[in-house]
Amino acid sequence: MVQVEPNQSQQPVNNDLEDNIKEPMNTIHSTDITGYHDFQVDASVADGSAGIAAVYKSDSNDADDFLATNHLRVKNVLQGELAAISLALSTAKQLGMERVAIQSDCKTAVTNLSMLLRTLLLTGPEFIGNSFKER
Numbered sequence: 001m002v003q004v005e006p007n008q009s010q011q012p013v014n015n016d017l018e019d020n021i022k023e024p025m026n027t028i029h030s031t032d033i034t035g036y037h038d039f040q041v042d043a044s045v046a047d048g049s050a051g052i053a054a055v056y057k058s059d060s061n062d063a064d065d066f067l068a069t070n071h072l073r074v075k076n077v078l079q080g081e082l083a084a085i086s087l088a089l090s091t092a093k094q095l096g097m098e099r100v101a102i103q104s105d106c107k108t109a110v111t112n113l114s115m116l117l118r119t120l121l122l123t124g125p126e127f128i129g130n131s132f133k134e135r
Contacts, residue, residue: 036101039088043080043106048073050080054088081106085113 038059043052051071058064068091074080085102092100104110 033101036099037092037097038101038103039092040103041081041084041088042104043074043077043084045074045077045080048075050074050083052080052084052087054084054091056088056091078106078108081109082113085109 037056040055040057041053043050049071050073052069054068056064056066056068068087070083070087072080072083074083081104085104088102089100
């Protein structure tokens with residue numbers, strides 16, 4: 001289960017995290033994300049261990065902001081970045097969010113997921129249903 005921590009503006013978040021933030025993530029959208037719930041994700045990987053995070057910042061109300069985190073074993077940085085994306089998607093699903101935009105600084109993860117989604121959309125529900133059916 002994902003643990004979601006509400007943002008408490010009166011209390012500092014994680015000092016270690018704040019010390020490592022140098023500048024905000026540049027936002028470049030190829031698609032208009034107006035009306036989407038926007039998550040920023042990242043992973044930090046060292047010695048096969050990853051700390052992952054999904055940050056949600058509401059446009060309308062700071063009280064709705066939150067941070068979801070997890071730690072796990074990974075084989076490489078890409079696996080950690082994909083786990084962070086998965087964390088954002090599973091958190092959004094738990095909260096009933098239907099339209100979600102994910103921002104990631106990992107071009108490889110974004111490119112590969114985009115290609116996979118295009119393939120799934122082009123091949124239709126038959127491919128999806130047959131690929132994930134219990135054998």
